[in-house]
Amino acid sequence: MPEDRTEQPHIVTCTAPVNIAVIKYWGKRNEDLILPINSSLSVTLHQDQLKTTTTVATSRSFQEDRIWLNGKEEDITHPRLQSCLREIRRLARKRRNDGDSGVDSASLSHKVHICSVNNFPTAAGLASSAAGFACLVYSLARVFGVEGELSGIARQGSGSACRSMYGGFVQWIMGNKEDGKDSLAQQVEPETHWPELRILVLVASAERKPVGSTSGMQTSVKTSCLLKHRAESVVPGRMVEMTEAIRKKDFAAFAELTMKDSNQFHATCLDTCPPIFYLNHVSQQIISLVHRYNKHYGETRVAYTFDAGPNAVIFTLQQHVPEFVHMVQYFFPPETNGADFIKGLPVNCASLSEELKQGIGLEPMPKGINYIISTKAGPGPRVVEDPTQHLLLSDGFPK
Ligand code: DP6
Incomplete structure (x- = not known):
């Protein structure tokens, strides 16, 4: 042997x-x-x-x-x-x-x-x-x-x-x-x-998603004509535009496309029969917050995207992270205002002007967000x- x-x-x-x-x-x-x-x-x-x-x-x-x-x-x-x-x-x-x-x-x-x-x-x-x-x-x-x-x-x-x-x-x-x-x-x-690009994961809810993506997309393919239109006539052009925006590090173009595409994906979910709702009232408040923040400054500084669940993923540039994180903290007051609200890459302190808070004009939503994971783009498997x-x-x- x-x-x-x-x-x-x-x-x-x-x-x-x-x-x-x-x-x-x-x-x-x-x-x-x-x-x-x-x-x-x-x-x-x-x-x-x-x-x-x-x-x-x-x-x-x-x-x-x-x-x-x-x-x-x-x-x-x-x-x-x-x-x-x-x-x-x-x-x-x-x-x-x-x-x-x-x-x-x-x-x-x-x-x-x-x-x-x-x-x-x-x-x-x-x-x-x-x-x-x-x-x-x-x-x-x-x-x-x-x-x-x-x-x-x-x-x-x-x-x-x-x-x-x-x-x-x-x-x-x-x-x-x-x-x-x-x-x-x-x-x-x-x-x-694009080293200046930052990503914030806003963990909105610890609940499990109601409809999994595998079965959700099956129903969408069967029932949504908006999804068919999106796949055939919208995405091909967006792939080209998005690649360009990334190559040129054009944040405004990248951000606008990211938000539009997230919104169209959720629109196809709503166009599905029976409809699928992944966004909740916290997600909707984040969407308003981002648009009002961008409007306040007259430029697109922040973008959101949502997958098959209520958590928001925020894209912004490094220089806007401290203020935006403090905005989130102000409009979604956490249970404990401790350091563990922000995990991951450190975020510098920032103060919010009264003018900005007034300009946003939203009612704070206590405990809407559990915590934030602050991160950036990273490497593949190792x-x-x-x-x-x-x-x-x-x-x-x-x-
Ligand atoms: C909304 O990759 O989870 O996150 O292929 O059925 O396993 P299966 O689905 P999955 O779907 C992800 C859907 C999404 C959008 C995305 O990541 O592109």
């Missing part, structure tokens, strides 16, 4: 970011392959504030593929997990057969154990599936020794996950092939391109080199 050198599991840990779309993806033309009805564009958020960490181990001693998410074992037979596992293994086999010496042939026949955690509460209602599937695919690829284009596999876990495979400003090109081979993410600009950070022990089970 040859010596068994594979008893010790082969373990890899990676991290991946959350992304926020400024041109929204909503609607599929193929549910199994997750092919969208329009292209979309997003900003990858910095992993110092928001990230998923995933450890993947392979060993000949593992009996079956298993997965633990945020401390709890989950069903590995979930079709989207199965798609990612199958596609990574398929790609690894293909590369090995093509003579790629990087592919770990031994582990190809082994089962995997996967353990994944987020550094932000899932209850905060932030899209965790994008970072989660991006991290899963990136980690699986590393453990099997596969490199190169992986966004087409991440897409099959969750559509928006393909955009989390890159840092900075990322487009997901819808493609038009039946097999989806051309429906991939691509970096438009790296995270270093390998964690420090083995003490592995989420699986050397026996392949969670710590």
